[in-house]
Each structure stands twice: as C-alpha cells, then as structure tokens.
Amino acid sequence: MRILLSVPSLSRGKGGAEKTASDLANAWDETGHKVGVIFNAKGGAHPAYPLNEGITRLPSRYNSQQPNVLAAEERRVRAFRPDIVIIFYADISILWQLPFFKRLECPIAVQECTSPIRGVRNLIKGMERLGADYDFKAAFLLRQAIFASVSGIRLVLPSYLKSVAPALRYKTAAFYNCQGAPERPSPAEPKKGKRIVCVGGLKDFNKNGVVAARAFASLAAIYPGWELHFYGVNRFANEIERLNRLPSVQGRIVQRGLVDEMEPEYRAAEFSVLCSFEEGNPNTVNESMLAGIPTIGFEDCEGYRGLVTDQVDGLIISREPEVKSLADAMAMLMDNPTLRSRLAHGAYQTMLERQDKKKYLRNWNRILANADLQSGDEKQAQPLAHALTPLLNDAIAAFRR
Numbered sequence: 001m002r003i004l005l006s007v008p009s010l011s012r013g014k015g016g017a018e019k020t021a022s023d024l025a026n027a028w029d030e031t032g033h034k035v036g037v038i039f040n041a042k043g044g045a046h047p048a049y050p051l052n053e054g055i056t057r058l059p060s061r062y063n064s065q066q067p068n069v070l071a072a073e074e075r076r077v078r079a080f081r082p083d084i085v086i087i088f089y090a091d092i093s094i095l096w097q098l099p100f101f102k103r104l105e106c107p108i109a110v111q112e113c114t115s116p117i118r119g120v121r122n123l124i125k126g127m128e129r130l131g132a133d134y135d136f137k138a139a140f141l142l143r144q145a146i147f148a149s150v151s152g153i154r155l156v157l158p159s160y161l162k163s164v165a166p167a168l169r170y171k172t173a174a175f176y177n178c179q180g181a182p183e184r185p186s187p188a189e190p191k192k193g194k195r196i197v198c199v200g201g202l203k204d205f206n207k208n209g210v211v212a213a214r215a216f217a218s219l220a221a222i223y224p225g226w227e228l229h230f231y232g233v234n235r236f237a238n239e240i241e242r243l244n245r246l247p248s249v250q251g252r253i254v255q256r257g258l259v260d261e262m263e264p265e266y267r268a269a270e271f272s273v274l275c276s277f278e279e280g281n282p283n284t285v286n287e288s289m290l291a292g293i294p295t296i297g298f299e300d301c302e303g304y305r306g307l308v309t310d311q312v313d314g315l316i317i318s319r320e321p322e323v324k325s326l327a328d329a330m331a332m333l334m335d336n337p338t339l340r341s342r343l344a345h346g347a348y349q350t351m352l353e354r355q356d357k358k359k360y361l362r363n364w365n366r367i368l369a370n371a372d373l374q375s376g377d378e379k380q381a382q383p384l385a386h387a388l389t390p391l392l393n394d395a396i397a398a399f400r401r
Helices: 016-030 067-080 094-102 116-129 136-148 158-163 166-171 210-219 237-244 263-267 283-290 322-335 337-354 357-371 376-400
Strands: 002-006 034-040 056-060 084-088 108-112 152-155 172-174 194-199 226-231 253-255 271-273 295-298 314-317
Touching: 002 016, 002 067, 016 034, 016 084, 016 108, 016 357, 056 067, 067 094, 084 094, 084 357, 094 108, 094 376, 108 357, 116 136, 136 166, 136 376, 152 158, 152 166, 152 357, 158 172, 166 172, 166 376, 172 357, 194 210, 194 283, 210 226, 210 237, 210 253, 210 322, 237 253, 263 283, 271 283, 271 322, 271 337, 283 295, 283 337, 295 322, 314 322, 314 337, 322 337
Parallel strands: 002 034, 002 084, 034 056, 084 108, 108 152, 152 172, 194 226, 194 271, 226 253, 271 295, 295 314
Antiparallel strands: none
C-alpha cells in the first residue's frame, strides 16, 4: 500500500505528534508499505525526527493560496500515487489540507493529536484568527464536521472515543501511542544525584512549568541535595532566574535546553513532573514511565489522567492550591525512596503491558483497511455528514478569504 502522511509541522520541532508520525512512517516502511511524508517547507527541508532511507520526503508549499503553486504541489503529490492520506492534527490547518487532498480522490484519515477539549479550543482560536466568532458549541460541531468528511479517525487515548458522535464511531479508533517496548528487563539503575525532570514545561503558558519551579523553590531549603532540571525552550527565563537567586535555591533549577537523547536524562532522574492544563497523550509521561520513573501531574489534565493510575504508576493531584499541591506531592516522593521505587516499578510494568508494537500497527492497519470500505454504518452516518457539510464549507470559505 502507498501511504502518505501529512505532518505540516514535521520540520519545525520535536513534538509528540511529529514523533508519532515519524515512528509510524518508519514502522510501515519496515513492513513493506511504500511511505511518503509531506510537510510544510517553511520550517525547513529536513524532518525533526529521523526517517528511514526508503521513505519519500516531500517538503511542500501545499498551504499556499496561490493557484499555480498549489497546482505544482498537487502534481508532486500525484506522482507519489497515494492509496490513502493520513493527516496529523485536526486543527485549523485541516481547512487547507482537506480541499488539497480531496482532489486526489483517495481515502483520507485524520489523527487528532491532542485531547478533544483542547482540539475544540484550538479550532476556536484558529477561527478567531480568520475573523470568525466561534463559541465552544460551534467549534465542537466543526470538529464533528471534519470527522464526518473523512474515511477514518484516530484518537490518542481510549477515553476520547466518547467525544465522537455515535454515528461516526464505526470509523474511529482510539488507542495509546506506542513508544516501543523497552529492551532492558528492569528499570533499576544507579542515579546520579537527586534529580527531578520537567520536559517542555517552559514552552508556553499551557505547559505551566513555572509552577514546578515555584514548588521546588518552596522545598529547596528542606531538600538541599535535590535539583530540578528543565528541558526544551525557556520562555520564562526572568522568573527562573529570580527563583535561582533565592538563597535556598542557589541555581538548583537547571535549564538544560534541547537534548537529542532524553532516555539517559529520564533514567538519571528520580521522577518527572507535568504541570500542563491540557494534553492529548503527552510524550514526556510515556517516556518517563518507559524509563522506569514515576510522574506527578494534575487531575484536570485529561491526557495525563488517561495515562497514569494514581498510587500505582504515578501521582494524580488536585489543581488547587496549585503550587502547594505540587510541592506536597514532590515532597512525598523526595522523602520516600520506597514509594518512588514502587511507583517506578508500576510505571515500567504499565508500559510493558501498553507498548505492544504489533497490536499498535494492527490498530492502524484496521484504519487503513476500513477507510476504503463502504458499509451500512456509513449509510447510517450520511444524514449527519450532510447536515454538517455546510458548516465545514463555511469554515473553509473563511480560511480562503
């Protein structure tokens, strides 16, 4: 089968969706499919994650509004001759991707790379940038309209299935990401100091990592041997510098920046923290658990709550009061190596059970197989699809204005 993955942001950075798409492209290439990956050339000509040699790379300007550019890009894609297109992200970019790929007259599947609530909010923000005033209900219906217009839907946690209209669930699959099963039989390794990690926490307000820094600062005087290490970009440098100047902290909030290989960093840590308000299927939680360390996160973050079982493989805590709640949970783990060890073992076991690559590919292969089938279920869904089509067409028209 000739499979084309559309990942507009693939060359712009190492996010969870980009990693999922790259891993999937490599896995399909290794099982004999012909795989192509198309992405926005504006971010650069090279994907952020490695792709196998046999994979066709298509850095593209397929988001252009210029007819001659679109015609040229369409010819490049047609030359690949895809049997199916899989679009990663069901955000505002779908409004230019759908019309572009519909011209190929092949099945289209969509992966929503975040939680349903965040997906709806992203659509609201995107439509606002286009000058259209969408409330939550209108954006929720637009999301259903997008799903109704394609042949297959993939959601990144099983619990997200309930967010899809019942008439569309026949073509929807909701399952965990696969990071790849660990090769080592045990997570137990000697630690280098007492380290807490927070990956991507200082990227933006949603990641909310400043809360981790403030919680750590409140504990620093009591736990002089501990450090908090941040990875990724830092958009809150002033606040981190202020906290590091405190006599109790003295530079123990460490900004590590971008790191090519995170597994050794996780394995050198005692636990990780995720402070986000909204996540889909956060890579850092999967990677922490796979490395055999527990995580702490907030109960109102659906993507975190869908991955972790409280007191089994991590801690799920109340959002309010935010800093104190996180500081209390951090202190609980810092004080108790036995609890850390038990949760670390639980995290590792959870990932052993969840990381079945063959099952993961079977789930995706069902999406490929079902996308080109006509069924009674599809006929039952047609009234909903027809009712939602004007809403999708209006949104696409707003994008083109």
